Amino acid sequence: MRKHLIYLRDKANTPYSLTAPQRFLTARALARRTRQNIALLPRDLPVDPAYVAQVQAVAGTKVWYTSRWFNAVVVECDSAALALVQALPCVRSARTLNRPAAASSPSVAAPALTPARPAGTRADYGKAYAQTRQIGADVMHDAGFRGEGMQIAVFDGGFPGVNTGLVFASLYQQNRLASVYNFVGRDQNIYQYDDHGTLVLSTMAGNQPGVFVGTAPQATYHLFVTEDVASEHPLEEVNWLIAAERADSLGIDIINSSLGYNTFDAPSVDYTYAELDGRTALSTRAATVAARVGMLVVSSAGNEGNNRWRYLTAPADADSILTVGAVDSLGLRARFSSIGPTADNRLKPNVSAMGQQAAFVYPSGAIGRGNGTSFSSPITAGLAAGFWQAHPTLTAQQVIDYLQRSASQATTPDNLLGYGIPNFGRAQQAVAGIPLPTAPTVGVGRLVQLYPNPVPPGAAACTLQLPAELRTQPLEVRLYDVRGSLVATLVLPASNAASVQLPTASLQPGVYSCRLGRRGAAPYTLRLIRL
Template sequence: MKKISSIIILVLISLQSAAQDRYMVFFKDKNGTPYSTSSPQQFLSERAIQRRAKQNIPVTEEDLPVSPVYTALLEQMGVQVFYTTKWMNGVLVQMDNGQKSLVDNLEFVRATEYVGPDAPLSKSSSLTVQDNAGNIWNEDVTSLPQFTMHGIDEMHDFGLKGEGIIIGVFDDGFQNLGSIPAFNGLTQGNQLLYSFDFTRNTESVNNGRHHGTRVLSLMAANDEYYTGTAPNAKYILCATEAPGEYRIEEYNWLFAAEKADSAGVDIVNTSLGYSHGYSDPSMNYRPEQLNGATTVVTRAANIAASKGILLIVSAGNSGTVVSAPADSPYVLAVGAINEDGLLAGFSSRGTYTPDVFKPDVVAQGQSTLLISVEGTYLRQNGTSFSGPIISGFAAGIWQAYSGKTAAEMREIIRNSGDRASEPHQQFGFGVPNFLRVVQLLKQNTEGSASIFNAYPNPTQADLQIEVDEAFYGERIQIEIISAKGQLTRQVEFIPFGHRNPLTISLQENGVYFVRVITNRGASSRKIIKY
């Protein structure tokens, strides 16, 4: 490593009045990091570690935080350091041209990239918020085509409302969450786990912008008249939109994704998209770069997906090729239809990603009913609002089939679409549906060896009855029969992953027979309690 004492002296004696801009500084390695892949609990939450273990995803050097030695040296040079990225091994900084020249020559620096001018962190703007306010809605909205077309009403009837799932929502801001009654369950309970505004470097996302509030309502709202798709999930909220239209927004998304990953998030919903229209035209992407592997935000999404996160992304509102990161083959890009199933004219479709249909699926994004920043019901347009419908839908499915990986979830949702047999370049795999998911997975598990398993056996206390996945969603009957043939208990049960196994208490010691009856047959087990 080069000696930097002379560099520090030069910087310290220079005037700090020079114009400063935002840059990403990328490092060549992670030398000096105090962390090790053998001790992931030092930099990942237990939930994040469990998610990787469940999906057989190893913790690698990519997961290690950047070297604090390198960031400290930058700070000693007078460079303002903001957020680090372990996945891309870099740091967001603010510095002037003189400092940049010095940083470029540091031995441990691989590259620097201009991502935006200096701007007050209290300001923000949005790149792809393209929706239109509608009229206030005053009728009962507990059962809406925008939800029922996906079988979300049946999903909720089964008790699948996102319990046990963490959803990260990346948007521009979440104004007034604390004052809208429909969000009381979120803000007054323990469902809001974390929030951060990467544009202002503060934990509060109550930043005056409210596109995120409307997006969130489609998942998390829950009041007398309106229930979102995943009202019982837990949430992590991140504001990632920066002042002006600069590439720093894509890096903010990267920082948010890494934070969410470390916290153990399961699903990320993002209604943001990037391709062109930057304030600095040199940052615009050429059409052929929307190929699922080139843009900063798509590369970040690809890495997030490799960590076992399910990413659900709005396709975009240009009516042409989808924006990034919807171009990634590892995300579910969601297009927009109306309540009659007709494609919205603004819904983006098609991609330069080889052998990939985009959008992947569609949901109602035209005249979608949601809750506004004032707490009123509004109908609005945009793939921004079709995406969160699918995110909450996915949360319910993952709750039901908790053993699935993120990659399996992507395929399950795609294959439950009404066009899955013949994917269409405008609709993708079509409208996914919960009951089709149940039927699809039931077909995939036909011929299972047994209906159920009962354990521990012998038992001293409670008995766990675990029903085979082939019978998820079916109404089954469980009978507990004594050694004398007397029916001591009878239970009707509809199994899904979140309620499987079922716990049954056996009152007296002795021999019992457990009988599980389904529409396709019955099976029995002898149990001993002592």
């Protein structure tokens, strides 16, 4: 039997009121709105229970969920009952969503617990070190921000092993697994199904020093199964919506969604690129409202970059969310990472992080590596959690802004990597009001180039091609690592030459920001990669 989304006509006679929001929102949810100066609106009111009763009274109809934001009801019924529901005066329209979901199976017991200790060194992070260091999350942890007090909801297809793995043990020991729910089966059985959610969660919540530490190892988590991996139907987007409404009502700060929708089992409901406009897809509309009520929605861009689709998948096209593309450990774009812009020509992705050969933990406890914006998204969500913890008075939109401003190509964003790779140290500088170097517009005759780039192993120098304005005077070159730390300052002698040699022998392998210019003048900024 199919499920349907039934849109109701209004909330005119609802018994709920915006003057008594504690009836449908927790104190934490209201506090989140207050901090960000977000007003309550009619969309926040629950649906009229009298309307729900009318729908439920139709023979053969079972109500699964209600949606405050869409003023809708999810029902299960056959075609005959649907026709009767659509004839009700309280019903505006209906949309068929899917086939029935598979039955749930029993849950598994929680794991034995072991004490956790703070992260710090390369040895503590294990194979997660590269993806953590690339965005400066190790510096964030050393500064004391590991996500304490922040609440993160993870929407995915299942979490097997989370209740048995040592890497997740501190979640139970420290009571940081706040809630779980399976929106596919309408129960709390989440420790089964697809292991994608486990892998995703480990990149943030992993907390086994000496083995694997994620980017937000001390945050509080809510695990929601919204994805039915056995099929692909718009119902899963509605599960996303209902889960986001629950996240809102619980006062959750951040949603990580490593999910994407563009094609379905029934091709007639596939999205076209023109519909990736921030206003059409069900999950996109839900993500937009989630952002409007003050949650920071972090979404994977999608893995369509090297196939015929190429572009983002929903809900990554949503406005006001943080869409994340994928790079490798050297900061180079992963070919599979979906590209922008959105159909209405907004820049996407917003930022990028390590998603090629990213490290994660399997349900068995084994450490693996894999590819996908599914991993770059939660790695970034963990960074956002620690950064927001450090600056709790910021709004969700300000967090996005500072992370974008901190990123590796903030002055020259594009639809491949967005603003580039964010960095905690540089975001801290931006909050503190320390000016971040910007690159002037590059025009004809003013081109600065660095080659070979990447610099091969063993190379003692690379070549810096200079425009006329940077010749004849001494040139100051500053090199910063991915943390934003200054690692070298060089002064190149004045020369009439169009190119000069930049020493690289002393540089460790990694990604650097190279800023050059005359003293007192706005610097040029380039990325230098040392292999």
